Amino acid sequence: MGDAVVTAVLDEVPVAAAAPAPASRGRLVLARLLAAPGALVGLAVVVLLFLLAFVGPYLTQWHYTDIDYSALREPPSGTHWFGTGGLGQDVYAQTLRGLQKSLIIGLLVALLSTVAAGLVGSCAGYFGGWADRLLMFFVDLMLVFPSFLIIAIISPRLQSGGWIAFVVLLAAFNWMITARVVRSMTISLKEREFVRAARFMGVRPLRIIWRHILPNAASYLIVDATIAVGAAVMSETALSYFGFGVKAPDVSLGTLIANGTDAAPSYPWMFYFAAGLLVLFVLAVNLIGDGLRDALDPTAEAGRRRSTRSERKSRQGKA
């Protein structure tokens, strides 16, 4: 799923038609992606994390709001797998609940902000003129808003919207710099002959952006998206720390880590399970991002080293 999320941003829509001989780009990229061991490992880890987050809670009798007064600050044991917290909360149940929140927030915020940045940046760069001026005015406006203050003011009113509203809010303040970079990349790509060629062939502007501009800006977008995943989880934490976003008794990985930091030396289980899962998550997303970037870039050293052997084999097989 993690893969699908990131792929959908940049890749061609998978082609359903049973085309004869030549494989289209979508399929080639998918084949290259699946041939990269790093990307596969990352993908597997993300899938496992989702399984853990959504199936894991059913494996224990404890709910994340339950409080076991008989076990305060107990180390991991048969009854409380990850130990208990200061009030007797089950750390296992809390961590998984937090993981659910953080996985979704992290991936969705990264996805939304990258899509917004790609769309706004490439349209502004490609169309130029008034479209460019208006969009860039909007971007600059968003940049000068003190985002933290605005989120702090708006988020109490969005309580009814739940976490989705929170995701949108986080994403809304996270895309502008990327958009500016994408715009300048687009401006230089627009002058390249292959984009001109497409224009003279009568390819429509949005299609040119989709087929030519975005794939060529993909390396940057992917790197940016993978960094945004970790950043989103952390900014959610910061907001939660000040009482916005995720509120007690609800938890996220961020709030767990923030609360567990003080206790880490004496009660390591209250900190390290949440922190470890976060590190694992960000690492896995980075691996997928790397694989995807190499898969999209046919000249990538790494992609070639890893995948050409298998590609060549399959090519020989076909021939």
Added chain:
Amino acid sequence: MTTVTSPLLAVRDLRVDFAGNRKRARTTAVRGVDLTLARGETLGIVGESGSGKSVTALAVLGLLPGTATVRGSVELDGRELVGLPGNELARIRGRRISMVFQDPLSAFTPVYRIGDQIAEAVQVHQKVDKATGRRRAAELLDLVGIPDPDRALDSFPHEFSGGMRQRAMIAMAVANDPDVLLADEPTTALDVTIQAQVLDVLRTAQRETGAALVLVSHDLGVIAQMADRVAVMYAGRVVETAGVDDLFTAPHHPYTLGLIGAVPRLDRAGGPLVPIPGNPPALNALPPGCPFAARCPLATDECLVAEPALAGPVDHQAACIRAAQLAETRPAPSDIYPVPVFPPPATAAPRATLPPVLTISSLRKTFPVLKGNVFKRKVGEVYAVDGVSLDIRRGETLGLVGESGSGKSTTLFEILALGKPEGGRIELLGQDTATLTRSAAQQLRGQLQIVFQDPMASLDPRMPIGDIIAEPLQALGTDRAVSSARIPALLSQVGLDPAHASRYPHEFSGGQRQRISIARALAVSPELLVLDEPVSALDVSIQAGVLNLLQELKASLGLAYLFVSHDLSVIRHLADRVSVMYLGRTVEQGEISAVFAAPRHPYTRALLSAVPLPDPAAERTRTRLLLPGDPPSPTSRPTGCAFRPRCPIYATLGAEQRTPCETTPPALTEAAPEADHAAACHYPTVELV
């Protein structure tokens, strides 16, 4: 010419390796080159890109980067240069050996004045004061024909045009009367009339200083014109060396023979060229045996065993085991290389009966010159295209010739935009583009396709070539299944393996990429193909294959071409009609053999005489018509004839006869009624000496 006693410069067994970055293997660029140069002699080094010719030149001067290892010996007057410490080499560079680089813009420091840079070159090597250095710089600029040298001394490099910079570069190179002048592709970046000027300056400089000249070039014409002796390089080695006449009339190496056959010539009409099959080998993975064997039509099993050394009489050596046989039989290039046979062209109907494909009349396009940062205001206009007229009929090839800045590309983009032109009229297949609706324009795009100059830049590096070729089909709304079914046929039509459809552009060589571009353009079965310098980025042997393909497609599909090029030989080879542009105007057009045989406009005459022929004997008998100066800036619209400031005819006219040139812009007028040959000149019949 060659004195056997003591050569001025002797290169023996020169080898250059470049250390590989990270884990990549080291690359050998030069693998044992032997050259000798006598005093006052001109040695031409010719070869395709990657053959090691530039590296050889740089290695002589010790100018290679630190990653390069140079072995072997370079002796100047008996003094070994390889391994000499940097400060001693520096005393020789510029003093005894100097260099003229390909790109004169990057060879000058942009922040210093030209005069200071030349004076510096003098002062570094001679103990003279500043005033003397400056005086010497002015003399040198005068020597290379820069007008008003005293003022030019205070100019910055960016204020000079490309040709002027290259002259100044030559002035700097001869500042200390060097013994050896190394010129590395000195005219490659220049237009043909400017090239003729620069080559002339180079000859003058050589005559004045008595220096020996090493001229590195890929252009056989330039070599034939300039060199006394020629060394042909292939895959990091000299494969043949001989006097220039011997080399061109009786090459002993099949590669040289192929190169000669692959060059289109100004003095010959169409027909197939001789392509050398395949591509040059990668230098870090050379097969055992002769590196040319894979492309050689004469290769035998013996060629695969060991690499032949240069052998033969001193004045004509070749590295081929069949050199003697070639020397004896003297085959023509087409005798040993397979030459494609074109299908016969469609019946030659009279031109007037053919339907027009593209008609342009007095097209105009200006660009505003803007100034100011916040509020841009218009301070002037660039007249990029100012009166272009041309027409193309079905199945016809029109060659559009002009130097850089003549408005060729702007004309193309105006045609391709399929919009309302700023002035004039464009008619494509009988439809006026100014009145097209959006959907009609989209439909018309299918009839008009383009092939760009740079085959790497015009293909999306992130798309497999199958998708690239299918793109125009999909843009016209063709079903995906239908379009992908057409890909294999298109690929084999342009001579590529259909099984490679899922590869990316970077996996192909330059010539193959240009074929992919052509396949993409052919995908929608257009009526008119616009070719924007399609072969100028390719090596000669590869270019021949692409030109043959274009000729074949034209014959078999009945395509019309609008072929834009600065290379008149290519135009001569491919086009049926030609249209010459100068400063945004059509100055002459007509049936190709008529125009080339008896050009009526002085600019066309100068262009034709500036093109070097790959034939030393013919070169020596030609008289050259050199144009003074550079094309003026198109920001001012000249009154009268735009060519006047450079016109050799205008210069000979009396004051009264000059009046029409100064006041009336000449109109395109036919040479004779009904003749397909028109020129825009008031005095088209004046003879020039």
